[in-house]
Amino acid sequence: MVYGSASKSVLQILDPVHDLGLRLASGAFRTSPVHSLYVICGVPCLQFRRQTLSLKYYFRIKSDCEHPMYDRVLHPLFGTFYSNKKSYIPPFGHRIRLLIQDLNMANVDILAKEEETPLWTERNIAVIDDFRKHIKLLTPNSVYLQLFYSHRQQFSTYEAVFTDGSKTVNHVGSAVVFNHLTIAEKLHNYCSFFTAEMYAILKALHTIELQDI
Numbered sequence: 704m705v706y707g708s709a710s711k712s713v714l715q716i717l718d719p720v721h722d723l724g725l726r727l728a729s730g731a732f733r734t735s736p737v738h739s740l741y742v743i744c745g746v747p748c749l750q751f752r753r754q755t756l757s758l759k760y761y762f763r764i765k766s767d768c769e770h771p772m773y774d775r776v777l778h779p780l781f782g783t784f785y786s787n788k789k790s791y792i793p794p795f796g797h798r799i800r801l802l803i804q805d806l807n808m809a810n811v812d813i814l815a816k817e818e819e820t821p822l823w824t825e826r827n828i829a830v831i832d833d834f835r836k837h838i839k840l841l842t843p844n845s846v847y848l849q850l851f852y853s854h855r856q857q858f859s860t861y862e863a864v865f866t867d868g869s870k871t872v873n874h875v876g877s878a879v880v881f882n883h884l885t886i887a888e889k890l891h892n893y894c895s896f897f898t899a900e901m902y903a904i905l906k907a908l909h910t911i912e913l914q915d916i
Contacts, residue, residue, distance in 0.1 A: 868899025
């Protein structure tokens with residue numbers, strides 16, 4: 704999109720380089736037409752690519768009235784000056800206006816951008832966390848054991864479910880342990896440690912729902 708501010712003579716220098724790259728990648732003959740290369744490789748010419756990127760950028764700005772370039776792009780200045788000075792390259796707002804007129808897209812309505820509500824604010828999940836008051840580095844293991852036994856005694860009528868996720872250099876896995884059932888699954892190596900932990904919790908919730916635990 705930045706290349707759109709360059710002159711046509713400069714942009715024409717890039718076209719042979721682009722065509723040569725497609726010819727080498729596809730193994731086409733030197734005599735193959737350029738337009739055939741675009742079809743074979745599924746790649747548009749540089750001019751169409753610049754226009755596509757410019758249109759995406761324009762409509763993204765148009766959808767956000769708080770964008771810093773909103774007024775400059777939708778209401779560009781010095782239109783008469785650039786129309787009289789053909790040797791001067793107009794800014795993006797004037798260039799995209801001509802493109803939109805050629806494509807008959809001047810009356811396209813764009814929905815205003817709205818900030819999405821975070822998912823964690825829509826649901827009120829009650830969590831009992833007796834450990835958040837303690838700093839892990841400063842708290843002995845015996846304190847955690849006492850809190851755990853106290854918690855299990857308080858909710859002794861409920862079935863305990865344990866989840867865990869781990870990640871090593873070549874392996875990522877999640878596990879869920881019930882009194883009568885153990886579930887262990889291997890995840891993709893690209894998954895993070897936090898993904899493994901969250902997947903284990905999700906697997907536990909699905910199992911509780913399906914088996915009515």
